Amino acid sequence: MRLADEITVIIAKEAVTLRPSLRCAIRLERRPGSFQQLTRDIMDGSLTAAVEVIQDHTDLDFLPNRILDDLDRLKPALLRYVMACAGVDPHDAPKALPVGKPAKSVPFRDHLIGLYRIAAGWLGWPPEVALDATPAEIVLxxxxxxxxxxxxxxxxRDQPTDERPLEEKFRSVFTTFGTVKEAA
Structure with a gap:
């Protein structure tokens, strides 16, 4: 899984860096058809889909006009960006083959909410940090x-369990510090 995988595209001779943050992923998931339709639209050469992906990453004036001439050239980068927003790394695909019981299917909306819960809840990141992180950064x-x-x-599973009574565990820990139990 790649960390902070930013994708740089050239639009009207200007470099635009696309960072697949959780915030952008949530916004793109909310469009009709979610990521599945967005992927189809990009593959079909939809100018609207390209603008929706790029608009959060640049303040170029007349963005649709600037993208139009380069739309076919931008497709691979836009598809990589959508995959990164979904938390998919094409380089990890051979490792991700299911072994044993198949994984439970989860809607992208729930997956993205789960990533936010992990970032803000389990990791304790502030909301801004959680939303600015990429799905890969959150997972890792x-x-x-x-x-x-x-x-x-x-x-x-790989760690041995210590079946000793709690009193014996305390005794072994405290004797390493040179602690001696005084008789009452």
Missing amino acids: AYEGRLDMLKAIYGGG
């Missing part, structure tokens, strides 16, 4: 947080 930060919690508190 969440995985890092889970790894940290497992390292601190234990857990997971």
Whole structure:
């Protein structure tokens, strides 16, 4: 998964950087047909779809006029952007093949809301930071947080469980500090 994968396109001889943030993904998901229709529209050469993707990333005047001449050339970059907004990295596709039980299908709206919950809730990011992060950044930060919690508190199938009584666990920890229990 690529972090902060920004896509730069040239429109009217000016570089425009497209950052697939959660905020942009939520806005694009709300259009009729969500990401599926947006993808179709881009592939069909829809000027409206191209403008909807690019408009948040530039303040160029007469944007539709400037995009029109370059629409066919912009298609691959716009499709990569939509995939990144959806949290899909084409380089990870071979690794993402299902093994065992198939994953539950979730509407994109719910997926994006879930990413926001993870960023703002689990990770404790302020709303602005959560909305400015890319889906890839949120997923990787969440995985890092889970790894940290497992390292601190234990857990997971690959970690041995300590079946000792709680009193014995405390004794072993405190004896490493040289603590001695006084008789009452």
